[in-house]
Amino acid sequence: MILYFSGTGNSKWVASLLAKKLNDKSYDICAIDDEIDLTQEKQIGFVFPVYAWNVPEVMLKYVRRMKKQDVFTFAICTCGADCGKALKRLSKLYHLDSSYSVVMPNNYLIASKIEDLSVITKKIADAKNEIDTIASEITARKKVYRVHEGSLASLKSSIINWGFNKFARSTKPFHVNKQLCNQCGKCASMCPSKTIELIDGYPTWHDQCYMCLRCFNHCPKNAIQYGKNTENKKRYCLDEYL
Numbered sequence: 001m002i003l004y005f006s007g008t009g010n011s012k013w014v015a016s017l018l019a020k021k022l023n024d025k026s027y028d029i030c031a032i033d034d035e036i037d038l039t040q041e042k043q044i045g046f047v048f049p050v051y052a053w054n055v056p057e058v059m060l061k062y063v064r065r066m067k068k069q070d071v072f073t074f075a076i077c078t079c080g081a082d083c084g085k086a087l088k089r090l091s092k093l094y095h096l097d098s099s100y101s102v103v104m105p106n107n108y109l110i111a112s113k114i115e116d117l118s119v120i121t122k123k124i125a126d127a128k129n130e131i132d133t134i135a136s137e138i139t140a141r142k143k144v145y146r147v148h149e150g151s152l153a154s155l156k157s158s159i160i161n162w163g164f165n166k167f168a169r170s171t172k173p174f175h176v177n178k179q180l181c182n183q184c185g186k187c188a189s190m191c192p193s194k195t196i197e198l199i200d201g202y203p204t205w206h207d208q209c210y211m212c213l214r215c216f217n218h219c220p221k222n223a224i225q226y227g228k229n230t231e232n233k234k235r236y237c238l239d240e241y242l
């Protein structure tokens with residue numbers, strides 16, 4: 001059983017591909033209402049994106065609530081570059097036999113611009129190879145810690161992550177360009193934190209969200225903006241590159 005959280009599809013893709021290779025199932029934790037029965041599972045995996053070198057709050061909350069099982073357990077963090085100590089942090093909540101990072105295209109496009117096509121295609125090709133390796137190591141029950149922690153990992157995963165949660169998760173800068181918005185409502189229906197409400201057909205954001213950027217990246221009209229500098233930025237959607 002692979003439990004995943006994914007904002008813009010990278011982690012979902014990793015979880016699905018790995019589940020296929022392991023002949024296992026993958027489930028989106030945001031789509032599970034009741035606690036899932038894991039007592040018959042032979043292995044449990046977690047897949048999620050790294051947020052500011054740490055585990056997204058939604059994943060932490062889910063794992064904290066889980067009943068622990070005595071089976072082979074692994075976690076994979078997807079990242080644009082590096083993950084810091086995210087997997088060490090998760091391993092304090094749930095025993096992990098193996099921990100991995102898989103580098104994928106960066107979706108944090110409110111603070112940076114989209115990577116070049118060559119970079120994105122290479123990351124996806126390398127990720128496929130890495131998933132093959134991970135699948136064989138999990139099958140062999142090998143205990144592995146292969147994580148791109150990056151430089152200053154402890155600092156980034158502690159103080160900088162604290163700063164991100166305190167100052168960089170405000171929904172206030174989200175707004176919609178009404179000239180571009182076609183009022184399709186996709187943003188509200190796909191938001192995993194259910195924080196978007198349509199008022200007169202246009203999205204408005206409540207105070208709390210996961211900062212997954214699904215609304216921002218997947219709006220079919222690129223109508224959703226964050227702050228002042230995102231109007232002309234290309235968005236990221238994994239499906240365009242598969």
Ligand SMILES: Cc1cc2nc3c(=O)[nH]c(=O)nc-3n(C[C@H](O)[C@H](O)[C@H](O)COP(=O)(O)O)c2cc1C
Nearest residue numbers: 006007008009010011049052053079080081082107
């Ligand atoms: C709020 C936020 C914070 C992020 N922080 C990091 C980071 O600390 N290090 C990194 O390499 N990538 C970072 N990223 C990039 C994502 O982790 C990466 O693109 C991931 O594969 C996205 O997965 P998803 O499509 O499943 O949401 C961040 C993305 C977001 C939205």
